[in-house]
Amino acid sequence: MIHAVPSPRAEVLHTPRVVHGAIDYAELRRWGLHQDDIIDFSVNSNPYGPAPAVREAIARAALDRYPDRDCLVLRELLAARYAVALERIVVGNGSAELIWLLGVAFIRPGDQALILTPTFGEYARSVALMGGEVIALPAADVGAFTFSPETITEALDKIQPRLCFICNPNNPTGQVLPRDLLARWAEAHPHTLFVVDEAYIQFVPGMISTMSLDYANVLVLRSLTKDYALAGLRLGYAVGNRQVVDAIARVRPPWNVNAFALAAGQAALTATDYLQATLGMLRQARDSFLAGLHRHGLEAVPSKTHFFLVRVGDGAAFRQRLLRSGILVRDAASFGLPAYVRLSTHRPEENQRFLDSL
Numbered sequence: 001m002i003h004a005v006p007s008p009r010a011e012v013l014h015t016p017r018v019v020h021g022a023i024d025y026a027e028l029r030r031w032g033l034h035q036d037d038i039i040d041f042s043v044n045s046n047p048y049g050p051a052p053a054v055r056e057a058i059a060r061a062a063l064d065r066y067p068d069r070d071c072l073v074l075r076e077l078l079a080a081r082y083a084v085a086l087e088r089i090v091v092g093n094g095s096a097e098l099i100w101l102l103g104v105a106f107i108r109p110g111d112q113a114l115i116l117t118p119t120f121g122e123y124a125r126s127v128a129l130m131g132g133e134v135i136a137l138p139a140a141d142v143g144a145f146t147f148s149p150e151t152i153t154e155a156l157d158k159i160q161p162r163l164c165f166i167c168n169p170n171n172p173t174g175q176v177l178p179r180d181l182l183a184r185w186a187e188a189h190p191h192t193l194f195v196v197d198e199a200y201i202q203f204v205p206g207m208i209s210t211m212s213l214d215y216a217n218v219l220v221l222r223s224l225t226k227d228y229a230l231a232g233l234r235l236g237y238a239v240g241n242r243q244v245v246d247a248i249a250r251v252r253p254p255w256n257v258n259a260f261a262l263a264a265g266q267a268a269l270t271a272t273d274y275l276q277a278t279l280g281m282l283r284q285a286r287d288s289f290l291a292g293l294h295r296h297g298l299e300a301v302p303s304k305t306h307f308f309l310v311r312v313g314d315g316a317a318f319r320q321r322l323l324r325s326g327i328l329v330r331d332a333a334s335f336g337l338p339a340y341v342r343l344s345t346h347r348p349e350e351n352q353r354f355l356d357s358l
């Protein structure tokens with residue numbers, strides 16, 4: 001009998017666990033709740049759901065054939081939309097996969113990566129898993145969660161990181177860094193790869209993508225799981241320099257994007273009227289939701305997006321209380337903010353249910 005268990009790489013054991021929003025199915029079972037009883041304010045997806053054409057496209061997708069490994073049709077649609085060459089686009093099983101692949105492709109043991117916090121947890125995990133060192137730069141002003149550009153400039157000058165992750169707009173704060181600042185940093189640091197995660201850009205009216213900078217050391221990440229409401233399917237892409245994109249494509253698992261996600265993505269990208277209509281309704285719902293929260297004595301941290309942090313005292317206890325009435329919020333403790341929860345705007349009737357349950 002052999003009792004020794006082969007141990008994993010040390011980095012695996014030191015990689016932080018990351019908490020995310022969305023339903024914890026084991027927790028629901030413990031509480032005797034069903035997913036259909038829950039209104040999920042803890043995820044930041046478009047609450048109006050995908051366009052009807054998306055469901056039709058999924059129904060037609062081939063279940064018994066391998067999907068296109070190179071995601072050709074979807075990439076062609078994106079290439080035309082952004083007027084970039086096909087070779088500059090890589091598609092992932094959600095943008096979370098692309099964040100992981102960036103670590104695999106670019107982080108050598110000991111490499112440093114700069115991350116502006118609080119932010120999405122997977123950047124740090126991807127770096128740590130490959131033996132890189134995460135340097136977290138916290139927002140100067142806890143309360144508004146803004147950064148002074150000088151602080152970021154100083155950190156970049158001092159660290160000269162291999163990667164710098166910038167979530168823009170940022171999850172969970174909803175803050176936006178202006179594109180000309182990103183341009184200035186990218187120009188000053190040609191050896192740093194700036195990964196600009198624009199998962200939520202379409203929720204900010206008029207925000208201009210960093211993609212238009214067209215710098216070799218800037219890679220833009222996009223997700224279709226938020227604005228197009230395809231979280232269950234998993235779909236995201238990256239647009240950047242050919243060599244950077246090629247490096248990510250080389251380390252992708254084969255057939256990383258399934259046939260349903262491809263079909264859905266193609267249909268979703270084409271249904272532009274639906275997207276604009278739902279994002280417009282969501283913007284209105286957001287303003288009334290914020291006003292309703294204010295009437296209940298809850299003040300949201302100013303945010304450019306449809307989600308925002310709210311200071312509630314004890315975020316975990318607040319979450320537990322609301323969960324019993326079928327309302328799920330994101331306790332922000334894992335962002336280092338135990339006094340806050342993150343709320344995402346829903347449809348007006350759902351927002352009203354939230355306010356009623358307060």
Ligand SMILES: Cc1ncc(COP(=O)(O)O)c(C=O)c1O
Nearest residue numbers: 094095096120171199223225236
């Ligand atoms: C900022 C940010 N980037 C990326 C992701 C991952 O999104 P997906 O893998 O669903 O595309 C999330 C999910 O919450 C996120 O908040």
